[in-house]
Amino acid sequence: MAPPRNRRPGFSRRAQYGLFLGYVVLVAGAAIGAGMLLLSTFNPPAFAVVRGAVSEVTTPIASGLSWVRHGVSDIGSGVSNYFGVVSENARLRKQLADSQTLIERASTLSIENRRLRVLLGVRDREAESVVVARLVASSASSTRRYATLNAGSRQGVQAGQPVRGPAGLVGQIVETSLNTARVLLLIDPESVVPVRRVRDGMPAIVAGRGDGMLDVRSASLASVVFRDGDIFVTSGTGGIFPPNIPVARVAHDARDTALARPTANPDAIDFVLVQKSFLPEAKPTNAPAIGK
């Protein structure tokens, strides 16, 4: 490669100043970048409005591309389903007969459970759903794991709301614009979810690792044993995630901190469900003075 032609702009003062000014602006730009970086490190939602505005433009295109991609990837599975349908039918019939007794037992237990709850007077909060939408794009070149949801504040989505798929928890809304929202996925290195073990209700914390897997850490006791296949569901602690959404399945036997696989693969899900925060933040009220 020949030496660049703009290295010496010649005797023109104007060209010399222009080149120098270019470098001054570049260094100033880098300094502004560093300042913005500091601001967004200490206050992550600082530039949510700007990001939301550009995402309003790109998300419709991404939605179209995502629709095309899902359509194309459905063709293959559709063809293979067509040819596998007879054997699958026989297998499912057998499975149905096998699980019939189990279902009957479970339904009697469910009825009994409901009766006992009424007797106890437990007040249940139902997790209200906000909207069903698609995850259309993600931060695929970054080490952070964000996804873009094609529904926003106009559809009732608000920051902090949990996002779940049919198989389990997917993440949490962090930023919204009018028609799009940004989801912090469960597998992001800064995501933390309070959970409990299905088997015995032991409290734990699930943290993302950044490589698609999760870390399960025991929340209370020391020397906790995690078994391969232990399933963890949200505990409802903290009031953001409704209880009993499947989160993680432990991959190997371990002590204190275990490697786990998320139960929901965000890329394989067609639609996700955004729910209201389980217990919304308490608003300051003008409480009447007690004792007067």
Added chain:
Amino acid sequence: MSQGESLPFIQEPIPRSRWLAPLTICAGSLVTALFPAVATFPFLPPSGLLMLLGWRLQRPDAIPVWATALLGLFDDLFSGQPLGSAMLLWSTCVLAIDVLDTRLVWRDYWQDWLLAGGAIGFCLVAGRFLAAPFAAHVDTALLLQIVASCALYPLATRICVWLDPVPEER
């Protein structure tokens, strides 16, 4: 020497790269925002940065120096990194390449590739420490991403040369 410098009163036609370069770099940044998949690890190369390096090393006069900061800001809006990181890192890369250009008078293709590889590695590693906590287990994926991005650099230069071929008389 080009025609315009020997004959100062004849306006040199604005080369195509002058407007194509920023456009293709922005298009590279948009790839991340439009790619229809939900990634579980960083698998896409930083395509905006690849296009920037391709243009900077193939056609040093294609992008005005100051434009790098703006292009970095544009990339930050889509990449998922904290805002300002590409603005800072891309500007640093371009400054470093300019300094090296005064030392290396004549670069060959392999030196270009080495420079690009260094810039890609620097941007991705620094971006990882700016965006993700130190304890995150992203380093294997990051290493693969760096290798893949360096391997894709020749493609970026191909695109640049294809968009703005060198005229015969130069």
